[in-house]
Amino acid sequence: MKAIVIFDIDGVIRDVGGSYRRAIADTVEQFTNQAYRPTPEDIDQLKSEGIWNNDWEASRELISRYFERQPNSTPSEASGGSSRHPIDLNYESLIAFFQSRYRGPDPENWTGYICSEPVLCQPAYFKQLSYAGIGWGFFSGAMRDEALYVLSGKLGLGSPVLVAMEDAPGKPDPTGLFMAIEQLHSQRPTTVVYVGDTVGDMYTIKQASEQQPVRSWLGVGVLPPHVQQNGQRAQAYAETLKTAGAVMVLDNVEQLTPDVIEQLTAS
Numbered sequence: 001m002k003a004i005v006i007f008d009i010d011g012v013i014r015d016v017g018g019s020y021r022r023a024i025a026d027t028v029e030q031f032t033n034q035a036y037r038p039t040p041e042d043i044d045q046l047k048s049e050g051i052w053n054n055d056w057e058a059s060r061e062l063i064s065r066y067f068e069r070q071p072n073s074t075p076s077e078a079s080g081g082s083s084r085h086p087i088d089l090n091y092e093s094l095i096a097f098f099q100s101r102y103r104g105p106d107p108e109n110w111t112g113y114i115c116s117e118p119v120l121c122q123p124a125y126f127k128q129l130s131y132a133g134i135g136w137g138f139f140s141g142a143m144r145d146e147a148l149y150v151l152s153g154k155l156g157l158g159s160p161v162l163v164a165m166e167d168a169p170g171k172p173d174p175t176g177l178f179m180a181i182e183q184l185h186s187q188r189p190t191t192v193v194y195v196g197d198t199v200g201d202m203y204t205i206k207q208a209s210e211q212q213p214v215r216s217w218l219g220v221g222v223l224p225p226h227v228q229q230n231g232q233r234a235q236a237y238a239e240t241l242k243t244a245g246a247v248m249v250l251d252n253v254e255q256l257t258p259d260v261i262e263q264l265t266a267s
Contacts, residue, residue: 011197011224132258137161172203202244221246
């Protein structure tokens, strides 16, 4: 293989502005008793910290921060005396509510937000990579069946290389990235490009470089659709990704053509 490209899924392969992120907002609103519904900018700000890749944990964090801002907020014994407000928040209930929005109320027959996610690329794109001798796969914080819903269900990719939430620690831990590369059976230290839309994705490639310096590691950012509606916001988001380590930031994943990949890996 000339190079390996591993893709994040959410915000890169599918638009989750009206699904995962909408479910975050719904969940925070539900567990703050309709007092606070985070804006897309609020969620982006949290994600820019680079450690909130799991949307259940991101929801819980936004809820906790809301209550911390309230005038009567006091440290919780359960949090070891930290600044966490002593809210009665059952994490399993939070997950169940989130999933009822994202997948729908019936876990076997999905009717939720996932059903209306637009795809951001076409199957022909991956054929181009294969024809060019470029290995490819996916490392995502999404649950496996939710990732396959778009990869196999909408894009018809069959059984792609995929490392999902159940398979590895969450980003920015690069273990899942290493696992995806191993599944591609790359024995030589081929350059690896990781394509993502968040600071956490760029931190993942940075940690991979530190842990396995025998390879060349490159992070490529993609602007998620929800930030492209405002030019100033898109520019600020791109600068955030570059500051986190992205060597380039694209508007759409298909702009990362085999020729662009070859130029990146040759430089």
